[in-house]
Amino acid sequence: DAKTTQPTSMDCAEGRAANLPCNHSTISGNEYVYWYRQIHSQGPQYIIHGLKNNETNEMASLIITEDRKSSTLILPHATLRDTAVYYCIVSVGGFKTIFGAGTRLFVKA
Amino acid sequence: AAGVIQSPRHLIKEKRETATLKCYPIPRHDTVYWYQQGPGQDPQFLISFYEKMQSDKGSIPDRFSAQQFSDYHSELNMSSLELGDSALYFCASSLWDWVAGEVYEQYFGPGTRLTVT
Numbered sequence: 001d002a003k004t005t006q007p008t009s010m011d012c013a014e015g016r017a018a019n020l021p022c023n024h025s026t027i028s029g030n031e032y033v034y035w036y037r038q039i040h041s042q043g044p045q046y047i048i049h050g051l052k053n054n055e056t057n058e059m060a061s062l063i064i065t066e067d068r069k070s071s072t073l074i075l076p077h078a079t080l081r082d083t084a085v086y087y088c089i090v091s092v093g094g095f096k097t098i099f100g101a102g103t104r105l106f107v108k109a
Numbered sequence: 110a111a112g113v114i115q116s117p118r119h120l121i122k123e124k125r126e127t128a129t130l131k132c133y134p135i136p137r138h139d140t141v142y143w144y145q146q147g148p149g150q151d152p153q154f155l156i157s158f159y160e161k162m163q164s165d166k167g168s169i170p171d172r173f174s175a176q177q178f179s180d181y182h183s184e185l186n187m188s189s190l191e192l193g194d195s196a197l198y199f200c201a202s203s204l205w206d207w208v209a210g211e212v213y214e215q216y217f218g219p220g221t222r223l224t225v226t
Contacts, residue, residue, distance in 0.1 A: 034214070043113070043199050043217030044152060087151070093211030095140065095157040095164035102151065 004088045009104040012082075018075040020103050022088030025069040032093050033064060035073045037084040037102075044087065044099075047073065078107045111135055113218035115200050121224045122190050130185040130221045134202030140164065141183040142215060143175055144199040152199060158183060159205055190225045197222050 005023040012018040024033065034049040048055055048062045050071075055062045061074040075082055087102035114133040122128050134141050140159045144152040154167035158177035169175075172190075177183045181202075187194060201215040 032211075036215075038152075041197065041220070043201070043219055044215075046214040046216065049214060085151075093209075095142070095159060096154055096167060097142065097215065098154060098167075099144075099151045 004090055004100050006086070006088050006101065006103045008101070009106065011106050011108060012075075012078045014080060014107055014109050015077055018078040018082065018105060018107070020073040020075075020086050020088075020105065021070065022073070023070045024088070024090045027068050027090050028092075030092050031090045033062065033068075033071045034089040034091060034097075035060070035062065036087045036089065036099075037082075038087070039081075039084040047086075078105075080107050080109060083107045113200055113202050113216055115198075115218035115221050117221060118219065119222050119224075121226065123226055124190055124192060126190050126225075128187045128190060128223060130187070130198050130200075130223070132183045132185070132200030132202075132218060134181050134183070134200075135216055138202035138204055138216075139181060140203045140205050141177055141181070142201040142203075143169075143183070143185050144201065146197040146199065146220075147193075148196070155185070187223075192225050195223060195225045 032049050035047040036044040038044045050062045064071045085102045085104050116131045142157040143155040146152045155169040156175050157165045161177045172188050175185045197220045199220045201217045203215045204213045
């Protein structure tokens with residue numbers, strides 16, 4: 001699975017959009033981009049995933065660049081409860097998921 | 110909606126003892142994963158099962174073994190426990206999509222906190 005690079009930490013004001021970037025320059029054509037988050041010591045929570053088209057669900061939007069070498073997770077209106085570690089994972093969608101060092105997002109009032 | 114159930118939620122064992130962690134996947138999910146998360150670390154993939162067969166393996170110590178049963182629940186057996194085994198152990202479940210040839214997203218349980226003294 002391709003390696004990902006994310007900022008170590010980010011701040012966001014409550015009510016504003018949180019934009020979390022991820023670089024995956026070695027991504028293969030059949031690899032998906034998945035985003036999960038982990039709120040302190042809870043089980044990771046699935047957010048969204050995509051292959052090459054932008055995706056949106058009730059939690060977030062995922063923007064993937066045309067060359068697929070990077071992506072951005074957008075939380076449109078961040079709340080204090082969105083404070084968590086966000087993991088960007090590139091995978092063929094198989095039976096193994098490798099968590100790298102994610103981004104610690106702090107949402108501040 | 111039903112979630113992944115893990116038991117026990119907390120477990121305290123002494124060095125060299127054995128421990129068994131249990132995972133009950135979401136109904137109809139056919140794939141189970143196990144992860145270990147040490148203090149201040151990211152989750153590390155241990156092993157996964159699809160339809161009761163091991164489907165992939167990560168950095169699981171030889172002292173650990175796991176299986177998936179006919180009712181799809183899974184157990185992680187840990188022997189000769191070491192202090193370094195103290196961690197949160199997460200189980201996740203998902204569905205395998207035969208048509209698309211991929212697994213759907215994973216749903217994680219609340220974890221079992223294992224403390225080895």
